[in-house]
Structure formats: C-alpha cells, structure tokens
Amino acid sequence: MKTQSPDSIIARTEPGTLRGLACVLRSAVAVLAKDLRCEFRVKQAISAILLFAVTSCIAVSFTLSAYGGNSPVSATLLWIVVYFSAMSGLSRSFVREEDMRTAALLRLSTSPGSVYLGKLAFNWLLVTALQIVAVPLLIVFLGMNVSGWAEFAGVMLAGGLALSAGATTAAAMVSKAATKGAVFAVICFPLLAPALAASIHGSSLAMDPRAIMSAAGDIRILASYCGTLITASLMLFRFIWED
Amino acid sequence: MPTALRVGLGLWMSAVILGTFLYVPPAQGFAYPEAARIVILPGAETGTSDGFAYPEAARIVIFHVPCSIAALAAYIVSAIYAAGYLRGGRAISDEKSAISAGLGLLFTVLATATGMIFAKIQWGRPWSWDPRQTSILMLMMLYAAYFMLRTAIPSRTARARISAAYSILAALVMPFLLIVLPRIMTSIHPKDTLTGGGGLSPEYWAALMAAAIGYIWLYVWLFRIQVRVAEFVLAARRVRIE
Amino acid sequence: MISLCVSDLTHEYDERLVFRSVSLEFEGSCLSITGHNGSGKSTLMRILAGLLTPTQGRAEFSCDGMRVARDSLRNMVGLAAPDVGLYGELSARENLAFLSSVRFGRIDSKRIERTLESVGLAERSDDPVNELSSGLRQRACFAAAILHEPPILLLDEPSSNLDDRGVAMLKELIALQKERGMVIIATNDASEAALAQETLRLGVAH
Numbered sequence: 001m002k003t004q005s006p007d008s009i010i011a012r013t014e015p016g017t018l019r020g021l022a023c024v025l026r027s028a029v030a031v032l033a034k035d036l037r038c039e040f041r042v043k044q045a046i047s048a049i050l051l052f053a054v055t056s057c058i059a060v061s062f063t064l065s066a067y068g069g070n071s072p073v074s075a076t077l078l079w080i081v082v083y084f085s086a087m088s089g090l091s092r093s094f095v096r097e098e099d100m101r102t103a104a105l106l107r108l109s110t111s112p113g114s115v116y117l118g119k120l121a122f123n124w125l126l127v128t129a130l131q132i133v134a135v136p137l138l139i140v141f142l143g144m145n146v147s148g149w150a151e152f153a154g155v156m157l158a159g160g161l162a163l164s165a166g167a168t169t170a171a172a173m174v175s176k177a178a179t180k181g182a183v184f185a186v187i188c189f190p191l192l193a194p195a196l197a198a199s200i201h202g203s204s205l206a207m208d209p210r211a212i213m214s215a216a217g218d219i220r221i222l223a224s225y226c227g228t229l230i231t232a233s234l235m236l237f238r239f240i241w242e243d
Numbered sequence: 244m245p246t247a248l249r250v251g252l253g254l255w256m257s258a259v260i261l262g263t264f265l266y267v268p269p270a271q272g273f274a275y276p277e278a279a280r281i282v283i284l285p286g287a288e289t290g291t292s293d294g295f296a297y298p299e300a301a302r303i304v305i306f307h308v309p310c311s312i313a314a315l316a317a318y319i320v321s322a323i324y325a326a327g328y329l330r331g332g333r334a335i336s337d338e339k340s341a342i343s344a345g346l347g348l349l350f351t352v353l354a355t356a357t358g359m360i361f362a363k364i365q366w367g368r369p370w371s372w373d374p375r376q377t378s379i380l381m382l383m384m385l386y387a388a389y390f391m392l393r394t395a396i397p398s399r400t401a402r403a404r405i406s407a408a409y410s411i412l413a414a415l416v417m418p419f420l421l422i423v424l425p426r427i428m429t430s431i432h433p434k435d436t437l438t439g440g441g442g443l444s445p446e447y448w449a450a451l452m453a454a455a456i457g458y459i460w461l462y463v464w465l466f467r468i469q470v471r472v473a474e475f476v477l478a479a480r481r482v483r484i485e
Numbered sequence: 486m487i488s489l490c491v492s493d494l495t496h497e498y499d500e501r502l503v504f505r506s507v508s509l510e511f512e513g514s515c516l517s518i519t520g521h522n523g524s525g526k527s528t529l530m531r532i533l534a535g536l537l538t539p540t541q542g543r544a545e546f547s548c549d550g551m552r553v554a555r556d557s558l559r560n561m562v563g564l565a566a567p568d569v570g571l572y573g574e575l576s577a578r579e580n581l582a583f584l585s586s587v588r589f590g591r592i593d594s595k596r597i598e599r600t601l602e603s604v605g606l607a608e609r610s611d612d613p614v615n616e617l618s619s620g621l622r623q624r625a626c627f628a629a630a631i632l633h634e635p636p637i638l639l640l641d642e643p644s645s646n647l648d649d650r651g652v653a654m655l656k657e658l659i660a661l662q663k664e665r666g667m668v669i670i671a672t673n674d675a676s677e678a679a680l681a682q683e684t685l686r687l688g689v690a691h
Contacts, residue, residue, distance in 0.1 A: 023590065030586035034572070041574040041613075101570040105629065107536055108564055110587050111556075169412065173405045177395035187392060190385035191412070194419035197427045221423055232415050236408040239329050243401070243537045332538075399499050484502055 024113045031110060031118025035093060036125075044096075049089035049126060053134050056081045061141035068143030071211075075204035077142065079196060081134050083163065086127055090167040091184045093119050094175040103175075107242060116168065116237040120230070123164040123171075131156050144207070151206035151215040158222035159199030165226055166192040169233040172240045198222050244464050252464060256457045262450050263302050300364045303357055305447065309455035310354035311379065313462050315417070317347030318386070322414035325407035337403035338473035340410055341393065345469075346462055348386045355379050374425030381420045385413050487548055487636055487667040488512040489533075494542035496528055503528050506542070509685055514663040517681035518671040524688030526671040527566060530641045533669065534564040546637060546667075560588070563630035566641035570626075573615035577606055577625040580614065581632055588633050596632065603661075604628045605654050619646040627658060636666030644674055656680070 039045060060077045067073040097103040106115055135156070138144045146152050167188055174184045202218030205211045244252075321343035328336035358376060359369040370376065389409055396402040494507040504525040518526050531537040532544050535558035546553040546561065553561055571580045581597045601610050604624040609617060614625055623646045630638060640659075644652050659680060662668040670677055678684055 026590040027587045030583060033586070034575075034583045037579065038572055038574050100573060101568055102572055104536060104564075104566075104569040105571065105584075108534065108559065108562075108569065109584050111559070114587070173392065173409060174395075176398065176401045176405060177392065178397055179395055183391055183395045187388045187409075190381050190388055190420070191416055193381045193384075194416070194424050194427075197424055201427050218427070221427070225419055225423075228415055228419075229412070232412055236329075236411060239404050240408045243531070397499075480500070484497060484500060 024111060024117070027110050027114035028117035028121065031106075031115055032121045035118065035122040039122075045089040045092040045126060046129065048092075049085050049130050050133055052088045053081055053085040053130050054137065056084060057134055057137040057141055061138065065141065065143055068138075069145060071204040071208040072200075074138065074142060074144040075200045075207060078134065078138055078144065078203060079159070079200045081138070082127070082131060082160075083192075083196060085130050085134070086163055086167055087185045087188060089126060090123050090164070091171040091174060091180060093122055093168075094171040095180050098175045112238040112241045113234055115241060116172070116234060119172075120164055120168045123168050124161055127160040127164050128157070131160060146207045147209035148206045148215070151219075152203060154219050155199060155202035155206055155215050155222070158219050158226065159195060159202070162195035162199070162222050162226050162229070163192060165229045165233065166195065169229070169237070169240070172237065195222060195225050198225070244467055249464065252457070252460050255453075255460065259305075259450065259454045259457050262453065263305050266446060266450065300361070303361050303364075305450045305454050307354060307357040307361060308451055309458045310350045310357060312455045313458040314347045314350035314354060314382070315421075316459060317343050317350060317462055318414055318417060321347060322411050325410035328403060328407045329411075334403065334477055335470075335474065337407060338477065339466075339470055340407060342466060342469040342473065344386055344389055344410060346465055348383065348390070350458070350462070351379060351383045351386065355383060372428075374428040377428055378420050378424045381424065382417065385416065385420065389413060486512070486550075487546060489516070489544070489546055489667070489669075491544045492542055494529075494532070494539050494544050496525065496532065496537075497540045498528070504687055507685070507687070511683055513682040514667055515659065515681040516667070516669045517678040517684045518669065518687060519673060519678055519684055520687030521673075526687055527568070527641055529687065530564065530566060530639050530669070530671050534558065534562050534639055536564075548636065560633065561635055562637045562639060563633065563635035564639045564641070565623075565626045565630040565643060566639070567645070569629075571614045571622070571629060574613055576611045576613055577601065577617070577628060578610040580625065581628060584629055584632050600628045600632050603631070603654075603658065605650065620648055620651055623647055624651065624654070627655070631658065631662075634665065638662045638666070638668045639671075640668065641671045643670060643672070644677060 060081065061068075064073070064077065097106060110118075135144075135146075139146070170184055170187045170191060174180050174187065177183050198218045198221040202215035202222070205213055205215040205218065321340045324336050324340035324343060327333075328340060355376075358379065362371060362373065362376065363369040389406060392409055393402055393406050396405060489509065489511045491507055491509040495505045496503045507529070518529060520526050528537065529544075532539050533546075535555055546558075548561070571577070572583070575583070578597060578601065581600060582592045585591070585593045585597060598607075601607050604627045606621065606624050606628060609621055614622060617625065623643075627643070630640075643655055647655060659668050659670070670681065672678055
C-alpha cells in the first residue's frame with residue numbers, strides 16, 4: 001500500500017483557503033453531532049440545566065409574582081434564571097472530555113477551530129432549549145407578558161449566543177483547573193456582564209408595550225460582543241486547548 | 244530604577260499633592276466637609292467645579308481618575324506581554340503579564356475606593372450603582388477572576404498559556420465594560436454620573452495629567468521591582484531542576 | 486520515505502525533569518522506544534504525535550525530504566496509547582464514524598468496515614465501548630489509530646490487555662504498517678522491541 005502523498009494531506013487542511021474553511025465547518029458539524037449523540041445517551045448536561053431552570057423559575061416566582069407584569073423585573077429574573085442554569089451545565093462539554101480521557105482523541109483528529117465551533121453550537125442549542133423551557137414557565141408562574149415577540153426572540157437568540165460564546169471559552173479554560181465548578185462561574189460573570197446587561201435591557205424593551213426605544217440597539221451590542229468574543233476565541237483557542 | 248529617578252518620582256508626586264491644594268483653585272486651604280450633610284451650593288462663584296457639592300473635596304478627582312488611567316495602561320501592558328508569551332513561550336513574559344495585571348488590579352481597587360469616598364461626600368452614599376462605579380467594579384472582578392484562574396491551574400505551562408489567553412480576552416472585553424455597559428445602565432437609571440461635573444478648570448486638568456504621569460511612573464517602578472524578583476525565582480527554579 | 490529527526494529534546498513537567506537531550510535520527514520502518522516506568526516513553530510518544538510541545542529541542546518527521554509541519558501531523562500520525570480513549574457511550578462503529586466525518590467530511594462506511602475487520606472487532610462493533618472488555622477496547626483504540634491509514638503509526642504499550650489472538654493481530658498490523666510507512670512502538674516487552682530495526686533507550690544516564 002503506497003504512502004499517501006503529503007501534498008494532498010496538507011492541502012486538505014490548509015487554513016485560509018476556502019476549502020480549508022469548508023473543512024473546518026464540516027468537522028465542527030461532526031463534533032456537534034457527536035456531542036448531541038453522546039448527550040442523548042447520557043442526558044447529563046441537559047437534565048442538570050433544565051432541572052435548575054425549573055427550580056429557579058419556581059423559586060423566583062412564588063414570592064415575586066406581583067411584579068411579573070413589570071418588564072424590567074421580569075427581564076432580570078428571566079436572565080438570572082437563564083444565566084445560572086447555564087452556569088450549572090455549560091462547562092460539561094469540555095470537562096467531560098478531560099475527565100473521560102477523550103480529549104486526546106479530539107486533539108489528534110480535529111483542528112482546534114472545529115472543536116471550538118462544534119462545542120459553541122452545542123452550548124447554544126442547550127441555552128436555546130433552556131430558554132424555550134424558561135420563558136413559558138415564567139409567563140405562567142410569574143405573570144410575565146411579552147408584547148413584541150419578534151424583538152424578544154431576537155434578543156433571546158443573540159443573548160443566548162453571547163452567553164454560549166463566553167461560557168464555551170471559559171469552559172475550555174477551566175477544564176484544566178482543579179476546582180472547576182466554582183472557577184467557571186466566577187470567570188464567566190465579568191466576561192459576560194456586558195452581554196447580560198444588554199440582554200436584560202433588550203428583553204425588557206421588547207416586553208414592554210409602552211417602550212419608545214426598540215431593542216435593536218441592544219441586539220446590535222450583543223452582535224458586536226459575539227463577533228469580538230467568537231473571533232478572539234477562535235484565534236486563542238489553539239493555545240487554550242492544546243497541551 | 245536608578246536613585247535619581249526614584250527621587251524624581253518622590254519629588255514629582257509631592258509637587259502634585261502640593262499643587263492639588265495650592266495651585267488648583269479654590270486656593271484657600273482645604274475646607275473639611277461634614278460628610279453627613281449634602282449641601283448643594285447653588286452659586287456660580289465656585290465656577291471652577293460646577294455641580295460638585297463640595298468644590299474643595301472635588302480635588303479627589305485628581306487622584307481618582309489617574310488611578311483608572313494607570314489601571315487601564317497596566318491591563319493593556321498585561322495583554323501585550325500575554326501575546327508575547329503565546330508567541331515566544333518564554334516564562335518571563337508570563338510573569339510580566341501577571342505582574343502587570345496585579346498592579347492594574349491594585350490601581351483599580353484604589354480607583355474604586357477613591358470613587359466611593361467621593362460618592363459618599365457628593366451623594367451621601369458610598370455606592371449607588373452609578374454606571375461608572377458599576378463598570379469599575381466589573382473590571383475589578385474581571386481581573387480578580389484572572390488571579391483565581393491562575394491559582395486554580397496546577398500545571399505551570401497550562402497556567403501560563405491559559406491565563407495569557409484570558410488576559411487578552413479580558414483586554415478585548417474591557418471596552419465593552421467601560422463604554423458599552425455604562426451606556427446601557429444610564430438608560431436604566433438616568434442620573435448624574437461621577438464625571439458629570441462638566442466644568443473642570445484647566446488647572447484641574449493640569450493637575451490630573453500630572454498625577455497620571457506620576458502614577459504611571461510609580462507603576463513602572465513597582466513593575467521593575469517585581470520583575471526582578473520574578474527573574475530570581477525563575478533562575479532559582481532552573482538551578483533546582485538541573 | 487519517512488524519516489524522524491530528534492535533536493536535543495528535553496522535557497520538564499513543572500519542576501520535574503522527564504528526559505534530557507534525547508537525540509536520534511531514524512530512517513527505517515520500525516523503531517522501538519524502551520525504558521523503565523517513568524522514563525518518559527509516553528511523554529515522548531505524545532511529543533512525536535504533536536500533542537505536547539517539548540520544553541526544549543525538536544522532534545520532526547520528514548516525508549520524502551519535506552518536513553512535516555505541526556499542523557499536518559494530525560493527518561500523518563495515528564496514536565494508540567493508554568490515555569487516548571474512545572467515547573464510552575458510543576459504539577466502536579459510531580466512534581469510527583465520528584472520526585471519519587471529522588477527518589474526511591463524510592462517513593466512509595467501507596473504510597470503517599475494513600478497519601473493524603482488520604482489528605477483529607466486527608462482531609462487537611455495535612456495543613457501547615464502555616461495555617467492552619479491556620482487550621476489545623484496546624482493539625477499538627487501534628482501529629481509531631489506523632482508520633485514516635496514517636503513514637506514521639505510534640503505539641504505546643500496545644500488547645497490554647491483549648490475548649494471543651490479539652497479539653497476532655497486532656503483529657499483522659505492525660507488519661502492514663512497516664510497508665506503508667513507519668511504526669514506532671513504546672514498550673517494555675522484549676518480543677515487541679525485537680520487531681524493530683532500532684531501539685531508543687530512555688532513562689539511561691549520560
């Protein structure tokens with residue numbers, strides 16, 4: 001059997017070419033699919049997140065239901081629930097790789113950019129699932145009401161992406177640490193604070209029927225935050241991920 | 244740092260302190276305010292610092308703002324050394340990055356403390372979630388998390404690489420914390436910000452810039468001392484391995 | 486023609502020196518690395534595979550005279566080692582399908598079947614890897630290492646956990662790889678080391 005020519009092997013993963021980019025995206029999709037399949041079998045992260053979400057929805061609702069109609073209060077409670085539920089589950093995708101000794105396999109077969117994008121997509125799906133559960137629960141338990149659904153959905157998606165981007169990078173950084181859970185939450189908060197503020201503000205504007213300003217400004221802020229964080233993480237991920 | 248420069252630093256900062264009380268108007272001494280009462284002086288006679296309840300006490304701004312300037316400079320230097328470490332892999336770059344972040348944190352704490360003193364005098368409450376106060380607090384948390392991350396990673400090379408990546412990310416998130424966050428919060432609570440007193444006289448600005456130069460000079464001195472210590476520690480470690 | 490050049494390779498892990506000033510030039514098809522426990526065999530394998538950056542020195546492969554860059558190592562090298570595990574919840578076939586889609590952009594079923602056959606895992610290939618015995622798990626690791634038919638195969642303690650049939654399969658694998666390119670075996674087993682043309686001994690004081 002002849003040796004494969006190195007040119008073809010090297011050309012296949014040449015970054016910076018369009019084919020290289022397509023390779024990275026395809027590998028990222030493969031990583032996402034693998035994570036989804038593993039998660040579906042074990043249901044570790046999703047159950048932790050959803051359980052936390054339901055519990056905290058009930059916890060914030062049973063004394064504060066009188067304030068549900070008030071948009072800033074509901075928006076804040078919604079994002080507190082989403083944020084802390086995310087904190088309880090989003091680090092698992094990386095921590096699990098290190099704990100189960102599969103990280104080496106990933107490092108040997110996949111480029112760092114693909115790993116980051118795949119895990120980012122996985123975490124974003126988890127956050128979106130969490131939002132899909134939390135929003136109806138708060139509408140029912142807290143009396144939260146949303147007047148502008150399109151804007152609200154936009155803020156939820158953009159805010160969710162920002163949350164996932166920060167959390168994915170932080171999870172990768174924390175996967176080599178000793179006390180993972182505590183460090184993860186502490187690192188995420190200041191990193192995500194601008195995104196959290198923009199999400200809360202934007203959601204409250206989208207929910208309030210009397211709001212003059214539109215949430216588009218906050219969505220723009222979230223978009224630029226995501227752009228900065230994701231680009232920087234892609235460039236730095238190689239150093240965070242490899243030994 | 245050579246003795247001449249150290250003495251120069253001491254003289255410079257003394258000049259700044261003296262200038263704060265003698266050069267910057269009002270020129271007559273330092274009226275000690277009663278912190279419990281807020282008296283808004285309506286007159287325009289104190290035209291040098293309109294909007295400040297106690298124009299005398301507004302002098303703290305000369306020490307408060309340069310602290311944040313020095314902190315920002317320190318954080319940017321930390322990110323630059325971090326990038327240098329990721330590119331070159333020399334352990335001293337990582338040490339320099341950490342030292343600079345530590346000094347930045349020191350200046351941030353000082354900025355927060357002086358800000359709280361001023362807020363207590365101006366508004367009677369040391370903390371009021373004023374947008375600027377909030378963003379400086381977030382900045383402090385950002386770099387406190389940097390040190391928490393450093394402590395949590397046992398392996399030295401992993402610690403250096405990951406904290407270098409964090410330092411760069413933190414420097415990129417800083418504009419969001421310092422510019423975007425206050426803007427969002429101002430639309431949540433519209434209130435006068437700390438630097439709302441728009442009419443600062445040119446003497447104030449001169450003193451402020453002088454203090455900023457002094458603080459950066461101080462930062463350079465502290466930085467060099469700590470780098471020398473770090474170099475000794477690294478050299479000792481090398482000897483122990485070999 | 487694959488060749489390996491290791492020059493003045495030193496690695497420290499925190500305060501501990503793992504090995505120092507290892508140098509070697511090798512151009513054959515089978516190299517063995519021996520040494521007592523803790524002499525750094527696994528560390529050296531990880532450095533060769535591109536998983537670890539050495540503290541000092543260089544270890545590089547060249548293919549037909551052209552140096553293989555660190556980023557291309559991923560495609561040129563396959564590593565089977567005790568700390569390179571597969572995804573326990575997925576079956577061997579699913580693990581290989583994942584590796585195939587990540588490396589080639591699609592699931593190459595023919596290649597997967599061929600690989601499973603060559604490691605003797607065809608019957609238990611649909612059981613989760615967690616449920617396999619250590620010997621079968623070891624075979625699954627080999628499958629993962631050779632799926633992309635790498636010119637360079639690195640095997641770290643390969644015959645641990647293997648029964649007689651497994652060892653025979655391993656020897657066939659090594660013979661095949663010798664034709665394809667280069668195989669490097671880190672081992673303390675004398676019979677495995679005997680397969681090699683040259684032996685690098687770690688942990689010997691200079």
